[in-house]
Structure formats: structure tokens, C-alpha cells
Amino acid sequence: xxxxxxxxxxxxxxxxxxxxxxxxxxxxxxxxxxxxxxxxxxxxxxxxxxxxxxxxxxxxxxxxx
Numbered sequence: 001x002x003x004x005x006x007x008x009x010x011x012x013x014x015x016x017x018x019x020x021x022x023x024x025x026x027x028x029x030x031x032x033x034x035x036x037x038x039x040x041x042x043x044x045x046x047x048x049x050x051x052x053x054x055x056x057x058x059x060x061x062x063x064x065x
Contacts, residue, residue, distance in 0.1 A: 001009075
């Protein structure tokens with residue numbers, strides 16, 4: 001291989017394996033998105049449980065009359 005090819009390979013390896021601010025920012029944003037998604041899922045699950053409890057209470061009240 002020529003020295004130019006080796007230099008190109010070396011630069012590519014630096015780009016791939018050397019973290020920079022841009023990649024750190026992307027990691028932070030993806031982590032934030034995951035946390036937001038987790039929060040959204042928890043809220044949806046809690047809402048579903050709340051609705052089920054309300055339906056069960058309503059059914060219980062109707063049956064006890």
C-alpha cells in the first residue's frame with residue numbers, strides 16, 4: 001500500500017474510533033429520546049390502569065345496587 005492509502009485509512013479509523021462532540025451530542029439526544037419514550041409509555045400504561053379501575057368501580061357499583 002502506498003503511504004497515501006495508509007494515511008487515508010488512518011484518518012478513517014480516527015473518524016470511526018475517536019469520539020467527538022458531535023457523536024457525544026447524538027448519544028445524549030438518543031438517550032433523551034429513550035427517556036422521553038419511556039416516560040410516555042409509563043403515562044400510557046398508568047392511564048390504561050386508571051381507566052380499567054374506573055370501569056371496574058362502575059361495574060361494582062352497578063352490581064351492588
